[in-house]
Amino acid sequence: MSKVEPKVEKILEVEQVKKHFHVGRGQLVQAVDNVSFEVYKGETLGLVGESGCGKSTIGRTIIRLYDATDGDIRFKGKTTKDLKGKNLKQFNREMQMIFQDPYASLNPRMTVGDIIAEGLDIHELAKGKARQEKVVELLKTVGLNEEHADRFPHEFSGGQRQRIGIARALAVDPEFIIADEPISALDVSIQAQVVNLMKKLQREKGLTYLFIAHDLSMVKYISDRVGVMYLGNMVELADSQELYDNPLHPYTEALLSAVPIPDPDTEKRRERIILKGDVPSPIDPPSGCRFRTRCPKAMDICAKEVPTWQEVRPLHWVSCHLYQEESLKKEEGMK
Amino acid sequence: MDRNNVLEVKDLHVSFHTYNGEVQAVRGVSFEEKKGETVAVVGESGCGKSVTSQSIMRLIPQPPGVFKHGEILFEGNDLTKLPEKQMEGIRGKDIAMIFQDPMTSLNPTMTIGKQIMEGLVKHRKLGRAEAKEKALEMLRLVGIPSPGSRIDQYPHQFSGGMRQRAMIAIALACAPKLLIADEPTTALDVTIQAQILDLMNDLKEKMDTSIILITHDLGVVAETADRVVVMYAGKVVETGTVEEIFNRPRHPYTWGLMGSMPRMDLSRDTELTPILGAPPNLLSPPKGCPFASRCPHAMKVCKEQMPETTDASGTQRVACWLEHPMAPSVEIPHDLVGGASK
Structure with a gap:
C-alpha cells in the first residue's frame, strides 16, 4: 500500500519501546512491549x-518518570534516553504532565499560588512581582481568579483542582502535555468544562497533547488520532473518525461496541460484541498475539506468531494477522 | 400503597x-x-x-x-x-x-x-x-x-x-x-x-x-x-420513561447533562456544552430551585421558590418553573449532543 507522507512535523517519536518491571521472585511484568508511534506537532493523540x-506506563516513560527498558524515544528529533543536567531541565520545561487524581496530585501544604509557581521557581523564569503577575495570568487562563492564589488545595472542588493542575503544567510554557486520565475523577458536567478548556488552550497556544483515557467517547471527542492498547501492545492506530467508523482490530471492534450509547433507541437496535473472560496477566502474556485468548476471530497462526505492526490503509496502522496476506497464506498452510 | x-x-x-x-x-x-x-x-x-x-x-x-x-x-x-x-x-x-x-x-x-x-x-x-x-x-x-x-x-x-x-x-x-x-x-x-x-x-x-x-x-x-429519576442537590428534578428522558427531556439540568456528554456515534465536530459553575453546598441549600444558579433559563422566581412537581405526561414529571403556564416557552436546545437532538 502506498505511503502518504504527512506534511506535519513530528514532535515525538516512540520506537519499539519496552518497559518491564521486576516484581520479585524473578517475575517480570511486561507493562509495555514493542510500542511504536509518532505524535505530530499541534495534534492530540488519544491513547x-x-x-x-x-x-x-507509556506516558510516564515518555516524560522520563520511568526509564525505558529498551527502544528509543525521540523528542523533537533528539533521543531523550541520556538527557542530563541542563538538557534534562530544558526537556522538563518543554514537556509537562496533568495527572488523573486532582486530590492526590497537589501538595496540600502549599498554597495554590506556590503550586503553580513551583515550575517558575525551579526554572528561574520569574521572580517577585513578575512571578505574582504570571500566577494571576495563569489562574485567569484556566478560569479561576486572583484571590484563589492564597488558598490551599482542600478549599477547591475536583474540577477546580484539575484547573490548578493545568495551570501548573502551563506555567513553564510547555509544547507537549501528557494528560493521564485528566477527567476520569470528575463529574460529567465538570468533565465537559475541563475538556473544553484543554481544547481552547490547544488552539491558543498550539499545544500538543497525548491524551490518555479509558473513556472512548471523550477520547474520540478530543483526539485527532487514537491509539488502542491491549496488554502492553499497541493494536491499532488511526485517525479518530476512521478508527470509530472502520475499526480493523477485533479488540477495537469489541471495545467500541462495549461502550453504551446514551440513546435508548440506538441501544435497542445495536448488536454488541461481548468479549469473554478477563485480560490475562502481563507477567505471563499469551504467546503470539496477546489478544488471541479472547479474540472471537482467532486463528491457528495467532498463537504461534506475533503479528507485525503494519500500515494496512493510509495512516491506519494495525497489528493483526487478519490483515496480513502472508499470515493468511500461512494459516491456509496450517489447515 | x-x-x-x-x-x-x-x-x-x-x-x-x-x-x-x-x-x-x-x-x-x-x-x-x-x-x-x-x-x-x-x-x-x-x-x-x-x-x-x-x-x-x-x-x-x-x-x-x-x-x-x-x-x-x-x-x-x-x-x-x-x-x-x-x-x-x-x-x-x-x-x-x-x-x-x-x-x-x-x-x-x-x-x-x-x-x-x-x-x-x-x-x-x-x-x-x-x-x-x-x-x-x-x-x-x-x-x-x-x-x-x-x-x-x-x-x-x-x-x-x-x-x-x-x-x-x-x-x-x-x-x-x-x-x-x-x-x-x-x-x-x-x-x-x-x-x-x-x-x-x-x-x-x-x-x-x-x-x-x-x-x-x-x-x-x-x-x-425502563424509567429514570434525575436527581440534583438532594431533589428529584425530573422523572420519566427512558424514552421520555432521552428524547424529550424537559428540565434544563437534564439538558445540561446530555449536552456535557460526548457521543461516540456522532461526529466530533459537535461542541460540548458544559453546565457552568458547580452544585450548591447542601449545608445551606438555596431556598429556590437548587439549579437556578447554573441554569441558563433561570428567572426571578427560580431563586425565590422551589417549583412544584408537575405532570408533563402520564409518566413524566418535572420540577421546573418553565412548566408553569405563565413561563416563557423555552425550546429544548436543538444542538444537544444527547438523544434529544433527533
Missing part, C-alpha cells in the same frame, strides 16, 4: 485501553 | 449532622418502583442518589444521619420506622444490594462460597449441604467458570469482573424482590462492564427482580433502564 494495558 | 408497586419513596428527607452543621443530603425525594422494572437514579456526586439507596436498605448510620421526614413503603411497611430486628429480616432477603467497589465490599477473610451461603442459611434456613448446592448454582448462573473450585477461593483470587459477578451471586442468592445496584459497573473496564450489564439484564428476566440502578453514566441508563 485508550483498559486498566493494565500499559497506557499510563 | 399501589398494588403494582414494590417500593414507594414518599417525600424522603435525610440529613447528616456534622461539625459544620446539618448537611441536607436528601430533601424531599419521591418515586416508586413497579414490579419487574428497572429504575435508574442518575445524578452527579453529592446529589443524594447513594444516600437515597442506603436509606432504603437502612444502612445510614444514625447518628450522624437522621430521617427527618417522609416514608419508604415496602410491602406495606415503612422502612424508616421498622425496628432493627425486623429490618434484618428484610435486608439481604427481600431487598439486596450490589455495591460499587467489588474490591472492598467482599469479606477478604471468607471464601466466596461461604459469603453466598451466609444469607441462604440465615434467611432461607437451608442446611449447609443444601446451601452449598445453591451457592454452586448461583456461581454457575452468574457465569463464573469452574464454580466447583472457585467456591472455596477467597476474593483476592478473583479478578475485578469476577468479584462483581460473585457479589451479584450473593445479592441474588435469596431471590430478593428488589435489588439495589449502586454504581455496579463504575469500577470496571468497559468490556467487563458490558459483560456485567448483560448478566444483570439476563438475571432480571430470569428471576423477575425489580432493580434500582444508581449511576452517573447515561449510557448505562439508556441500555438498562
